[in-house]
Amino acid sequence: xxxxxxxxxxxxxxxxxxxxxxxxxxxxxxxxxxxxxxxxxxxxxxxxxxxxxxxxxxxxxxxxxxxxxxxxxxxxxxxxxxxxxxxxxxxxxxxxxxxxxxxxxxxxxxxxxxxxxxxxxxxxxxxxxxxxxxxxxxxxxxxxxxxxxxxxxxxxxxxxxxxxxxxxxxxxxxxxxxxxxxxxxxxxxxxxxxxxxxxxxxxxxxxxxxxxxxxxxxxxxxxxxxxxxxxxxxxxxxxxxxxxxxxxxxxxxxxxxxxxxxxxxxxxxxxxxxxxxxxxxxxxxxxxxxxxxxxxxxxxxxxxxxxxxxxxxxxxxxxxxxxxxxxxxxxxxxxxxxxxxxxxxxxxxxxxxxxxxxxxxxxxxxxxxxxxxxxxxxxxxxxxxxxxxxxxxxxxxxxxxxxxxxxxxxxxxxxxxxxxxxxxxxxxxxxxxxxxxxxxxxxxxxxxxxxxxxxxx
Numbered sequence: 001x002x003x004x005x006x007x008x009x010x011x012x013x014x015x016x017x018x019x020x021x022x023x024x025x026x027x028x029x030x031x032x033x034x035x036x037x038x039x040x041x042x043x044x045x046x047x048x049x050x051x052x053x054x055x056x057x058x059x060x061x062x063x064x065x066x067x068x069x070x071x072x073x074x075x076x077x078x079x080x081x082x083x084x085x086x087x088x089x090x091x092x093x094x095x096x097x098x099x100x101x102x103x104x105x106x107x108x109x110x111x112x113x114x115x116x117x118x119x120x121x122x123x124x125x126x127x128x129x130x131x132x133x134x135x136x137x138x139x140x141x142x143x144x145x146x147x148x149x150x151x152x153x154x155x156x157x158x159x160x161x162x163x164x165x166x167x168x169x170x171x172x173x174x175x176x177x178x179x180x181x182x183x184x185x186x187x188x189x190x191x192x193x194x195x196x197x198x199x200x201x202x203x204x205x206x207x208x209x210x211x212x213x214x215x216x217x218x219x220x221x222x223x224x225x226x227x228x229x230x231x232x233x234x235x236x237x238x239x240x241x242x243x244x245x246x247x248x249x250x251x252x253x254x255x256x257x258x259x260x261x262x263x264x265x266x267x268x269x270x271x272x273x274x275x276x277x278x279x280x281x282x283x284x285x286x287x288x289x290x291x292x293x294x295x296x297x298x299x300x301x302x303x304x305x306x307x308x309x310x311x312x313x314x315x316x317x318x319x320x321x322x323x324x325x326x327x328x329x330x331x332x333x334x335x336x337x338x339x340x341x342x343x344x345x346x347x348x349x350x351x352x353x354x355x356x357x358x359x360x361x362x363x364x365x366x367x368x369x370x371x372x373x374x375x376x377x378x379x380x381x382x383x384x385x386x387x388x389x390x391x392x393x394x395x396x397x398x399x400x401x402x403x404x405x406x407x408x409x410x411x412x413x414x415x416x417x418x419x420x421x422x423x424x425x426x427x428x429x430x431x432x433x434x435x436x437x438x439x440x441x442x443x444x445x446x447x448x449x450x451x452x453x454x455x456x457x
Contacts, residue, residue: 004033004069011063013263014219016042016054018070024052027112029073032056034064043077043219046263055260057219065136076112079227080105081234085208086178092212092224111226113233113287121291127355128244128299131167131295131420132160134342134413135349137430138369139327141299142355143170143242146323146348148250149303150316155329157303158190159417161248162341164301167204167420168244176241177197179203182210182228185221185252208235214252221256227402229287230296245288245297248303250281254315270314278318278385285322298374324350338414345377362447368430371444375437379405397441404436 001009007019008063018031024044034055037441040063046053054070079094080103089098095110096102125146130136141147151157165179183194191211198204208231212224225247232243254273261274269275287302300382302323307318309331320326330343356365379401386394386402394402412429415421421429434442437456 002073004071006069008032008065008068008070011060011065011254014056014059014217014260015045015263016056016060016063016070018052018054020050021052021072021311022050024072025074027076029075029077030054030061030128031071031073033069033071035067038062044072045260053264055219057217059217059313059432065326074348076110077223077226079111079230079234080108081238082106082232083235083239085231085235087205087207089209089211090227092184092210092216092220092227094210094227105240107234109230109234111223111230113226113230113334115226116289116291118288120291122292122294123354124290124297124299124351125354125360127171127423128242129167129169129171129423130164131169131428132163132342133415133421133426134340134344134347135164135327136361136421136423137365137412137426138344138352138372139325139342139347139349140352140355141168141301141349142351143299144288144297145325145349145351146285146288146302147325147327147349148298148316148319148323149301149327149329150311150319151303151305151329152309152331153305155305155328155341156339156417157248157305158186158193158216160329161246161301161303162197163340163417164192165244165246166201166209170242171423176239177206178212178235178241178243179207179263180228180232180235180243180245181207182212182225182245182247184212184224184247184248184249185214185216186211187214218256218259220251222260225250225253226372229284232298233287236298237291237294238296240295243298245298245300246303247284247300250302250304250319251307251315254281255457256354263433273314277314278321281315281318282322285319325352333409336409338409339416340413342413344373344413345380362427364445364453365423365427367445367449368427371434371442372412372430373432374444375401376405376408376442379408380405397422397438400437404433407436 009019010017028044042054042056045055091097101295124142124145128141192400210228232245235241236243288298290297325348328343328347330341333341382398382402
């Protein structure tokens with residue numbers, strides 16, 4: 001029989017202090033019941049002797065200390081897992097949000113997960129096709145990778161997230177593929193966009209959606225990505241699926257972490273964020289990967305908006321340390337009407353070389369990728385020179401590279417949010433653009449590939 005404590009001493013904001021407790025553990029769930037039957041929930045944030053500091057999920061409004069009783073449940077936050085989760089929408093605490101029945105669990109898992117033994121990890125080396133040329137062709141996503149999207153306020157990262165969730169697939173025909181989508185601290189309008197888009201396109205059938213709204217409690221915001229990753233671990237490592245996890249927006253998650261840290265009167269680190277922001281983010285990102293002997297895998301695309309478009313802000317800065325690259329969205333390209341506005345030159349996928357080539361994508365993929373990067377960079381330089389000195393200062397070859405840069409943005413990078421390109425279509429489009437340049441300038445492509453692909457037209 002679980003003991004009820006009537007020793008609630010203090011409530012400050014979302015925090016509650018319970019005195020004279022025994023046998024209580026960190027992260028344990030708490031039920032707070034009042035005389036009128038109303039129930040609140042929380043979890044233990046800190047233990048100091050016989051005192052427990054509790055974080056309330058629903059906030060403290062309406063809570064009467066004199067009549068409230070706290071019951072410690074002896075377990076952490078758990079998620080009920082079953083394959084029936086696919087096609088469903090849940091809130092940030094794992095409760096059904098779509099009007100459907102509660103999930104009958106096949107298994108229950110603690111949302112904090114179990115750390116993956118580094119020795120048990122398998123190296124990411126299989127291609128995931130997102131259907132987006134600027135990612136597939138130039139910054140390839142590999143199964144088991146963590147590849148964040150760095151966006152900024154006002155840029156269409158939500159549309160990009162929905163497009164990736166709709167279009168992503170592994171090329172192996174017999175592989176089961178699922179998407180776990182966590183929307184963290186978003187507006188009702190954005191939530192409606194994601195849910196209706198997935199239902200309209202049928203993507204909902206292979207998707208588990210966790211939606212946390214901006215007016216939900218901060219503690220729920222902190223649990224949302226953990227709920228999503230727990231569902232992903234079940235589908236990947238119990239059911240053997242390839243799971244793509246999309247987390248948007250990590251900045252809202254970090255803001256909630258800062259809010260709770262401030263309420264606990266912790267010493268702040270950079271820009272007021274807690275000193276443990278790095279380890280906290282790592283506890284999320286490192287739940288991606290592949291495990292020896294398991295068919296399934298977890299690939300992560302965290303999306304974050306950089307405050308004030310600042311790449312050195314703690315959230316993108318620390319994320320860049322933990323993850324394997326970044327896709328950067330550009331305000332300048334967005335103003336030009338390029339969709340999605342992916343800035344390919346500063347973007348990087350550190351594992352792209354592992355997921356491309358013969359038997360994975362195409363044998364000429366690496367050479368065309370390197371040549372497109374080089375040609376686009378040279379074309380942008382030529383355009384900058386032209387802006388300063390005028391077109392007359394450019395050589396004939398420089399003019400061709402400048403024209404190439406414009407066409408590359410219009411045809412290759414810009415494809416809209418509803419068009420899906422296979423990897424073969426992306427590589428062929430790259431060859432079409434490279435034919436704008438003189439053959440002798442294509443120094444990063446091997447001669448046999450030039451003969452086979454460049455000369456055939």
